[in-house]
Amino acid sequence: MSLVGRSDRSRSRSAARVSRGGLLFVALTWLLLSLYPNPLVLGRSIQNLRHIELDPAAVAELADRLPDSPQRIEQIVKQRVVPYAYDWSTEGVPWYFPTTAEVLRRGAGDCESRAVVLASIFSVKGIPHELKMSFDHIWVDYPGKIPNEAESDALAIGRSVDGSPFGLHWPRELNAWEELRAQVELLWLPMPLARELLLFMGLALVCSWNALGASARTRYGVSSLATEWRCHRLPPAVAAGECSRRVRSVERGISGGACE
Secondary structure (H helix, E strand, O other), X not given: XXXXXXXXXXXXXXXXXXXXXXXXXXXXXXXXXXXXXXXXXXXXXXXXXXXXXXXXXXXXXXHHOXXXXXXXXXXXXXXXXXXXXXXXXXXXXXXXXXXXXXHHHHOOEOHHHHHHHHHHHHHHHOOOOEEEEOOOOEEEEOOOOOOOOOOOOOOOOEEEOOOOOOEXXXXXXXXXXXXXXXXXXXXXOOOOHHHHHHHHHHHHHHHOHHHHHHHHHHHHOHHHHHHHHHHOOOOHHHHHHHHHHXXXXXXXXXXXOOOO
């Protein structure tokens, strides 16, 4: 086999394969688009979290009808104003940090939704408060609030006062297994079945791309046809010498030749 044929076959194989870096990029892109078909939603969510805007005007009318007890207000908000719903149900994505107006418009939401509405109401009524965040939960703390297993200073990783950005720190208590379980429960289990299938089928295709390509080249001669196409692009003198045998072989349906 000539050096030209050997080099040509090597280029054919390398051109047909996708590098690991390329496959990783495609896999991450597919993951992002499967979870956030509109990536701008994720960007808007991050922006809302970084710059929390409490909206007293949006809840002013509602606040006038509520009692002054912060405990009672929290109870009403959770039971009537913002019934619990996963972001998959309200936004069609695994995680979204909404504005107060968005929550009131949808009429349901998860802990972030409840927190921004409750904090906005407290701002109208002049009740001291601050937002606190753990790895899997956000809540509103206020004087007289009784800590529970999900809302305590020991679990907090950040706090925000009057809409300021969260100041982050490591929690005093952390159960890695419980945090993992909570994330699966919040982000994965509510995921629609169709989106799960779309995600896994796409990732499976990406991971097996090179193997499927090699199988197709072996079975259908894709590599040989691609090589012949390049042979036809060579200068006439080279094509007559090195590639003419390959052309004749393909026409007869025989595998082999200098350019294989």
